[in-house]
Amino acid sequence: MFLHGTSTINDKGHLEIGGCDVQQLAETHGTPLYIVDEQLVRQRCREYVEAFRASGLQFQVAYASKAFCVMAMCRIAEEEDMSLDVVSDGELFTALQAGFPAARIHFHGNNKTPEEMEMAIDAKIGCFVVDNLIELHMLNAIAADKGETVKVLLRITPGVEAHTHEYISTGQTDSKFGFDLGNGSAYTAIQQASSLSHIELLGVHSHIGSQIFEVEGFTMAVEKVSAFAVQIRQELNVTFKVINLGGGFGIRYTEGDTPLLVAQYVKAITDGIKSYFGEASYPIPEIWVEPGRSIVGEAGTTLYTVGTSKHIPGVRKYIAVDGGMTDNPRFALYESKYEAMLANRANEKATETVTVAGKCCESGDKLIIDLELPEAKTGDLLAVSCTGAYNYAMASNYNRIRKPAVVFVKDGASDVVVKRESLDNIVGLDVIPERMKKQAVTL
Ligand SMILES: Cc1ncc(COP(=O)(O)O)c(C=O)c1O
Numbered sequence: 054m055f056l057h058g059t060s061t062i063n064d065k066g067h068l069e070i071g072g073c074d075v076q077q078l079a080e081t082h083g084t085p086l087y088i089v090d091e092q093l094v095r096q097r098c099r100e101y102v103e104a105f106r107a108s109g110l111q112f113q114v115a116y117a118s119k120a121f122c123v124m125a126m127c128r129i130a131e132e133e134d135m136s137l138d139v140v141s142d143g144e145l146f147t148a149l150q151a152g153f154p155a156a157r158i159h160f161h162g163n164n165k166t167p168e169e170m171e172m173a174i175d176a177k178i179g180c181f182v183v184d185n186l187i188e189l190h191m192l193n194a195i196a197a198d199k200g201e202t203v204k205v206l207l208r209i210t211p212g213v214e215a216h217t218h219e220y221i222s223t224g225q226t227d228s229k230f231g232f233d234l235g236n237g238s239a240y241t242a243i244q245q246a247s248s249l250s251h252i253e254l255l256g257v258h259s260h261i262g263s264q265i266f267e268v269e270g271f272t273m274a275v276e277k278v279s280a281f282a283v284q285i286r287q288e289l290n291v292t293f294k295v296i297n298l299g300g301g302f303g304i305r306y307t308e309g310d311t312p313l314l315v316a317q318y319v320k321a322i323t324d325g326i327k328s329y330f331g332e333a334s335y336p337i338p339e340i341w342v343e344p345g346r347s348i349v350g351e352a353g354t355t356l357y358t359v360g361t362s363k364h365i366p367g368v369r370k371y372i373a374v375d376g377g378m379t380d381n382p383r384f385a386l387y388e389s390k391y392e393a394m395l396a397n398r399a400n401e402k403a404t405e406t407v408t409v410a411g412k413c414c415e416s417g418d419k420l421i422i423d424l425e426l427p428e429a430k431t432g433d434l435l436a437v438s439c440t441g442a443y444n445y446a447m448a449s450n451y452n453r454i455r456k457p458a459v460v461f462v463k464d465g466a467s468d469v470v471v472k473r474e475s476l477d478n479i480v481g482l483d484v485i486p487e488r489m490k491k492q493a494v495t496l
């Protein structure tokens with residue numbers, strides 16, 4: 054397993070993260086356990102902020118909180134001079150409860166409810182990223198009722214669709230997000246937005262996909278959005294103050310993944326913007342980006358205890374851990390690949406190939422296929438790396454399995470930032486109608 058950030062193998066042959074022996078973490082906090090390498094998270098935030106500072110452009114780096122949204126993470130984002138992208142009242146509430154400055158919050162989503170818009174206006178967030186005309190007019194009406202004017206970016210689909218390892222230039226007619234550039238709906242949206250009384254149109258937003266390893270998709274998006282900006286200025290006399298190029302910067306899950314350095318992605322974007330707007334004698338807009346996965350993904354490790362195993366001669370050997378698709382649904386959803394190691398026997402050579410299964414009643418509940426490991430025994434600790442993004446955030450209580458705790462580790466200390474769910478939490482919102490009431494079994 055590749056050792057990200059502060060991960061290392063200590064003299065006991067145990068995996069250590071943030072100066073904490075993971076065996077100790079398992080004893081203190083239990084398993085499954087999400088472990089977040091705080092130093093690596095902060096380092097990634099700084100890489101973005103420093104790369105933008107070096108460009109000399111005005112910028113905001115908004116952490117896409119959908120990747121991992123808990124209050125402690127919002128605190129880190131604020132401390133590291135980031136803005137924050139939220140997509141629901143839940144993410145907004147988390148940020149506000151954490152004391153994140155509302156003016157640096159951007160609200161996304163293709164179906165914001167009127168209640169969410171009201172909440173965000175009342176909180177005085179910095180910007181809405183508007184996805185469609187219904188939302189645009191609803192937002193204008195709600196803002197008018199409140200006597201407020203709201204800042205807005207319009208989300209456009211620039212016709213650059215990025216996939217995991219490739220980008221293809223197509224019209225994105227079949228996307229639920231945003232205003233299409235190619236079919237004129239983006240143009241119409243600008244016309245309407247710029248004429249609405251309680252909308253202040255700042256510019257446009259584009260997000261081409263996620264887990265992208267090349268700069269070309271971003272530079273193509275920069276070109277398309279910039280050309281659109283120039284056209285809009287000429288034809289509608291509207292000047293964009295902000296261009297947001299979204300997130301999507303790739304990370305290394307396994308050795309097949311070849312991400313660029315943060316600075317390389319940022320330079321490609323800022324160089325593209327500078328050359329384009331320099332040429333068009335257009336005041337260079339402020340550039341915003343929204344990295345999620347690349348801020349937290351590599352910093353996360355999930356620690357499990359190995360339980361049972363099953364060997365099917367001539368087929369495969371399964372080892373089962375005390376978590377699975379409930380804490381990491383990404384294999385079940387996308388067949389995502391991960392690396393892992395026996396964290397309490399980290400120096401031992403691999404002797405067998407196993408498939409790591411979870412504990413759900415679901416055949417697809419797997420984490421890794423064909424993992425090379427020393428022979429795992431009941432009670433061993435399995436660490437799966439690179440689980441910081443879209444794991445806790447997408448965790449579920451399927452089979453009424455409790456969500457694990459999350460700890461931040463740094464300089465030998467571990468802080469619980471999300472408590473492990475209890476059995477009481479599991480039934481916490483259940484209500485038994487009066488007519489069905491019966492004495493509970495006392496445990
Ligand atoms: C609009 C928007 N911004 C930002 C992100 C964050 O993307 P990533 O986590 O790949 O950086 C996403 C998710 O893909 C998104 O949809």
Ligand SMILES: N[C@@H](CCCC[NH3+])C(=O)O
Pocket residue numbers: 119263383442443
């Ligand atoms: N949930 C996805 C990423 C979605 C990105 C958000 N637009 C993943 O786990 O990779």
